[in-house]
Amino acid sequence: MLIELFGPPGCGKTTFAHALAQRMQTRGFTADVLLSYQPGTYRSPKDPAGLIYAAGRVSGAAVNLIAMTCMAAAKRRSFELAGKLIATLPPRNPVWLLRYGQYILRLADTWQHRSTDRIAIFDQAFVQAVCSLALLTRGADDLSLAHALNIIPVSDLIIRLDVPEAILSSRLEGRMKRESFMEKLFETDVGTSHRAVEIVDRLDLLLATRGRATMSFCPIDKLALEDALSRTEEEIMNKLQSTGGR
Numbered sequence: 001m002l003i004e005l006f007g008p009p010g011c012g013k014t015t016f017a018h019a020l021a022q023r024m025q026t027r028g029f030t031a032d033v034l035l036s037y038q039p040g041t042y043r044s045p046k047d048p049a050g051l052i053y054a055a056g057r058v059s060g061a062a063v064n065l066i067a068m069t070c071m072a073a074a075k076r077r078s079f080e081l082a083g084k085l086i087a088t089l090p091p092r093n094p095v096w097l098l099r100y101g102q103y104i105l106r107l108a109d110t111w112q113h114r115s116t117d118r119i120a121i122f123d124q125a126f127v128q129a130v131c132s133l134a135l136l137t138r139g140a141d142d143l144s145l146a147h148a149l150n151i152i153p154v155s156d157l158i159i160r161l162d163v164p165e166a167i168l169s170s171r172l173e174g175r176m177k178r179e180s181f182m183e184k185l186f187e188t189d190v191g192t193s194h195r196a197v198e199i200v201d202r203l204d205l206l207l208a209t210r211g212r213a214t215m216s217f218c219p220i221d222k223l224a225l226e227d228a229l230s231r232t233e234e235e236i237m238n239k240l241q242s243t244g245g246r
Contacts, residue, residue, distance in 0.1 A: 001240065002111070004125035006203070007161035008196035010171035012219050016161060017123035019225065023233055030118035034110055035103075037124075078108035081151065085126075088148045089133035089140060096136045104129055111153060119236070126152035127203060134199045135192055145199075146206050156239060159232060160204055160216045167220055168194070 003020070005013040017033045024031035044052070082105040091097045107125060114120045122128075130148045134140035163171070172193050204214055215235060217228035 001119045001157070001236065002114075002122075002155040003119065003157045003159065003236070004122045004127055004155045005159045005161060006125075006128040006131055007200055008168060009193040010168050010175060011161040011163050012225070013123040013128070013161055016159070016217075016219060016225065016228070017121045019229055020232060021119075021121050023229055024119050024236065027233070027237075030115075031121060032118060033121045033123060034114070035107060035122060035124065075105075075109055078105055078112060081108045081153075084151050085129065085133070085148060088144055088151065089130065089137045091133060091136040092138055093136065100129065100133060100136070122155075125155065127155075127158060127207070131196055131199050131203055134203075135196055140199070142202060142206065145202060149203070149206055149210065154212065157232075157235065158207065158212060158214045160200065160214045162197075162200070162216065162218050163220050164218075165194075165197070168197075 005017055007013055014033075014036055017036060021031040021033050046052075082101060085104055086097065086101050091100060104126075107122075107129065111122075111125070124132075127149075130145065130152065133148070134145060137144075204216075207214055215232060217224070217231075219225040219228050
């Protein structure tokens, strides 16, 4: 089963994804959060500016890209998907172009070659990638967003997360304070992140017109998070039972 989350930066996607995986594991399922990364968590007194971190992140991405390029024939579908999505919503900045290009390539490959006997949870998958690219391109109108949604593969369950603007601002500002100088270069600024709210709304409407209804939650505190997890768990169980799962 494929589950993907989307929402503005700071809404709690990574926290929700890992909590959901733990819940399903207690049910006896094999559940994993794939390709997850949470900004603002890097800490090293020996690297306060994050130079070593940045070098490792860039070199790691380069190695992955080179390795996949060497296997371009075998990974043709992943390259085609990444190329079409980037061409539809091309980032203005070449740094962002390289960053998201290699990430979407890795995402497409992971999605295609995932284990089919487990629950795969993505806190940043294709719908989130469309949202991120729309933030970084010029003139992301509904036509280009709709075209991007037509390109990406379909998951079994899409979960949208939102939090009130005041909470979102507080979380984003707190994250920026925790990030090292170099880590900030890899993330969008607070103003750009706030614009994601409007894009998330547009994507939600476009998904609905395609019959891809989303589950929407606002995990503003522990109680709301637990309720959202319980309702998601129930939906997962219903879907598994309807398809012959446990």
